[in-house]
Amino acid sequence: MRFLVQFISILLIFSNTAFANNLIPERRIIIEKNVDYYGSDLQAIFDTTFPACQRACLTNDQCQAFTFNTRSNACFPKSNISNTQPYEGAVSARVIRT
Secondary structure (H helix, E strand, C coil), X not given: CHHHHXXXXXXXXXXXXXXXXXXXXXXXXXXXXXXXXXXXXXXXXXXXXXXXXXXXXXXXXXXXXXXXECCCCEEEEECCCCEEEEEEEEEEEEEEEX
């Protein structure tokens, strides 16, 4: 019985450590408002939301940034940031690794 209690305690320690490690994402974003990361589009996603755009980028290893157009609800994941320009209504984000 004592062995079983020790074994369960060890499992709980390892599962809590794994849970804590999963709380820190491998990739996250830094947001800039009213800036368009012009060019280097991987694709165009229309009729979408900012959270969906963010997920589309963060789940694609090739995506290094994205621009979301709040006026047209369009998302443009980027392979890199080659050019920036002011654009009212754009929300752009660069991906950083933690």
